[in-house]
Amino acid sequence: MLHLNVNDEISTLKAVVLGTAESCGPVPKPEDAYDPKSLEHILAGTYPKEADMVKEMEAFSQVLKKHGVQVFRPEVLKDCNQIFSRDIAFVIENKLIKANILPDREKEFDAILHVLDRIADEDIIMCPEEVHVEGGDVMPWNDYIFIGTYTAPDYPNQITARTNQEAVDFISQKFPHKTIKSFELRKSTNPRENALHLDCCFQPLGKGKAILHKNGFLVEEEYQWLVDYFGKDNIFEITADEMYEMFSNVFSISPEVVVSEQHFTRLNSWMRKQGFIVEEVPYAEIAKQEGLLRCSTLPLVRE
Template identity: 55%
Template sequence: MVVELDVFHKILNKYNISVDRPQLINDCNQIFTRDLAFVIEDKLIVSNILPHRDKELSAIEYLLKSIPKEQVVHLPEDCHMEGGDVILWKDFIFIGTYSKPDYPDYITARTNKKAVNFIEKLFPHREVIAFDLIKSNEDARNNCLHLDCCFQPIGQDRAIVYKEGFINHSDYLMIEKLFSKDNLFLVTQQEMYDMSCNVLSISNQIIVSEKSFVRLNKWMQENGFLVEPIPFKEISKQEGLLRCATLPIWRS
């Protein structure tokens, strides 16, 4: 995993991306920084993550202190949300959630309806669309931990999507309407499990992807994207991939 992260780091540096890494904490998994916070416009929203992961947040405290206080937003205690459930595209804010009454029973349910409502009030000029995702505590092949595990826009008008990841089929149909069916790459259940939706867009043209995603990488190249394939298979075994391992602080 260390080797894979170093290769990823070099690719980001190749495109003149400044990379800050968390302070090291012994005996702590610090790979998936996307969970800790997310940036929308000029606001950094600090996630309410699982209690046992609080110390991960302390490792990026030095970065948070470098941002003006008025631009750092802390969610109310009853608002649960992680960065992997938040995707920006044009004027839209897509949010993955789980809104059924048994929400507390699922450790895999990370974003609730109250958090969605909070984001709607914080950005009233943006269109917020919430998608209910399938959840399972036992079967990873029938669980979408975050929205970016089953859906991700790339470029201006294309997207990668696992349509069976949505509880309501109407949510997938909305994505189909927004992007058009011909612009969607539909992943299989196995590809979803392998984290094929979790590539990283460096720009509208440049995508970092796992090198084993042969079918996806070919499709992206055929659609005009420059694909940077790297090894990230060991990381994927922890149910996260390239997008999960990054927390963009600056959005131009």
Template identity: 30%
Template structure:
């Protein structure tokens, strides 16, 4: 019998060792489920280009020592490339969520099947809905987006699962999809933030905890906050988000620019397409 494995992650910025991704072979906009998709519904997605972008990202991660695990794309699941939405890893293992839209719920079943086949222990959330893009962890603090995608019932469940953590609930308008589309933690004490999406008191609270790089409205639309920290102050970001990349470099980060313009048409970028399985200090 194969030994069970436990996923592990303490925060958003430790070294990424193992990640779950899904190639976008079936990616397309069938029925728009967010504002970004509505903008590109007529143009839709060039699948061949999307696959090339995803492959380039995969190879970039591998060059930086990341073990990239791939789940096979299902022909009826056009959003499956966004593996982060399926849940999250914390220091005590993997949490698998529950999707808000019916069209995406079968992705959870495919994820659970993959985790079972690879002997990775997980706990499923059955109370309400929970999508991983709404969860950010910074050691003893867990930020949870209170949005149209993640419900109060699920947040209450996470509070019971993580009594030792300070749970900070962040309400925001559903047009921004997930919390990581307006807020992301780059390192201990540094974060990206699109302040226009949050109430003033929440912005003040975040700015007291972090040195914040403010993201403009234009670069929020091109998912400027949705970067991927892979450890040692290295961050994967879109080349189009020039101001964000400049500001991160000014704060001492190594910015690795990866083309991803086709995949972001569906409303997600680098953090959205990567589900960390092991992320910890080397």
């Protein structure tokens, strides 16, 4: 049995579901794109090739295993993009919450049944239909749960709006002892302005540090709360271009070890100066789908 345990973003990782790029299907039609960055690459003819993405994920998998992590992979579904396992479920404390995601992606959850079978039934929470939530918007952080959301009236028309107020309320009810801190995110069809998920514009790291992008937040006071919480000197503020490249979507294996994209030169050198061990992997092709390292992982057990 797996004894789920996730209380933050950085404690030493013991078990994780890493997505798969195998059999991810043909290049989507423009009208089938879920996010503006994928659309941009579909139209430009630069959409990533399966073989390249499989290689990138294999490099990530090797780093995880090198650090002693038990790595589960989804069952491969034919012609189905299963890279971003963070979207389909997430763990808070000892509960796995199944995300209510875009309906076309329901079968991705079924592809991890071999993992779910190792988890006690009472530790799996299904969200009611009106609760829309994806794991990229949810970050357990000790006594807090940080949640990215979008509550404007045009929510139903925003394909990039993934987590609603009902989700914030639902998670508050399920974890009454936690302080829920929600953040309104900027949604846009311009990929250089769109914060698809909270982890596209914010990421806490070990050593009291964090990565942040101001323009990803709609409400300045909410952004400022994070600056005050971590302290200005502990924050690496990323530019619009760096947000577009997914700089904040790195992944902590432990408080000291961070997996990052090999081209994130400015960030990686900053993290090393702060005393982190930075494991660099190639992930630029996967980044074209507006997701990166954190998006590809579903942590199950941290120490």
